[in-house]
Amino acid sequence: MRLVCPDDPMPGATPTPFSPAEAEAVRRLWEPLGLPGLIDIHTHFMPRSVLDKVWAYFDSAGPLLGREWPITYRAEEQTRVDGLSAFGVRAFTSMLYAHKPDMAAWLNTWAAEFAALQPRCLHTSTFYPEPSAPQYTRKALEDGARIFKVHIQVGDFSPDDPQLDDVWGIVEDSGLPVIIHCGSGPAPGRFTGPAPVENVLKRFPRLRLIVAHMGTFEYLEFLDLAERYENVGLDTTMSFTDFSEQGAPYPREALPRVKALADKVFWGSDYPNIPYPYAHGIESLIRLDLGDDWLRRVLHDNAAELFDLD
Known part of the structure; x- marks a missing residue:
């Protein structure tokens, strides 16, 4: 008879977060693809004072959420970093974002220090429509930023705000990516949707x-x-999961288009603020049945090329 330890759940059980069994469950999903690991471009690390407020908002099922949203990976910072390492994540981000003036520069300072301490972190910065934005965006680039994040819904600003004109020009010239939460989910904002984004892209x-x-x-x-x-x-963040499909199912007739865009789709998890195990996000991509080549590009290769990772 095989002995079962606490970190070795019975078949069908959900492994405990941060357990060896959970790490093994994640690795079993990507290792057969022959990948050297995962690259997760949508993970959240931010100053603890800010993160506590974010978690309190999730705990209250705030109005932008509209439903219960338990946080699976609530833990101290290093435990969360180690959890990604155990999953086989080669590189990750520290998605942070400003929701008011005079906040972004401070967040960028914290993010630079975090990236210096965590070599697998892709140094992440942010910006907000305010007069100082061009100056601190240039400084973020000088400090080694590799990716930016803005959250139109939480920040409650339009991406085509004139105060961001210089910033978009600076970032465009840098060639660095910006992850932009601009869709209307989980709840519409005043400036969400494709129209403001396309206005920016036209210029x-x-x-x-x-x-x-x-x-x-x-x-x-x-x-x-x-x-x-x-x-x-x-980015695939939370998309196709059971949690998201309940309220916002992805149109299955569009999946051939998603497959055709194989080199433009990136794995993102929203770790640690997800209401289900990390493995489920990957399983949700696998069950789309878009092929191993598509999975390899999404889970690793696209980001490896974008960030020039060996």
Whole structure:
């Protein structure tokens, strides 16, 4: 008879977060693809004071959520970093974002220090429409930023705000990607949706944008933008999971288009703020049945090329 330890759940059970059994369950999903690991471009690390407020908002099922949203990977910072390592994540981000003036520069300082301490972190920065934005965006580039994040819904600003004109120009010239949460999910904002984003792209057509969450709820419209603009991509964050499919099912007739955009789709998890195990996000991509080549590109190769990772 085989003994079962606490970290070795019975068949069908969900492994405990941060357990060896959970790490093994994640690795079993990507190792058969022959990959050296995962690259997760949508993970959240931020100052603890900010993260505590984010978690409190999730715990309260705030109005932008509209439903219960338990956080699976609530833990101290290093435990969360080690968890990604155990999953086989080669590189990850520290997605942070400003929701008011005079916040972004401080967040960028924290992010630079975090990236210096965590060599697998792709140094992440942010910006907000304010007079100082061009200055601290240039400084972020000088400090080694490799990716930016903006959250239109939480920040409650339009991406085509005139105060961001210089910033978009700076970022476009840098060639660095911006992950932009601009879809109307999980709840519409005043400036969410594809129209403001397309206004920016018309003026900055070389801008490298990655639309978070596959553009939930405007899936088809953001697919259109990814097809029309060479440097526009999509991240899979929470998309196709049981949790998201309940309220915002991805149109299955669009999956051939998603497959055709294999080199523009990136793995993102939303770790640690996800209401299900990390493995489920990957399983949700596998069950789309878009092929191993598509999975290899999404889970690793696209980001490895974008960030020039060996």
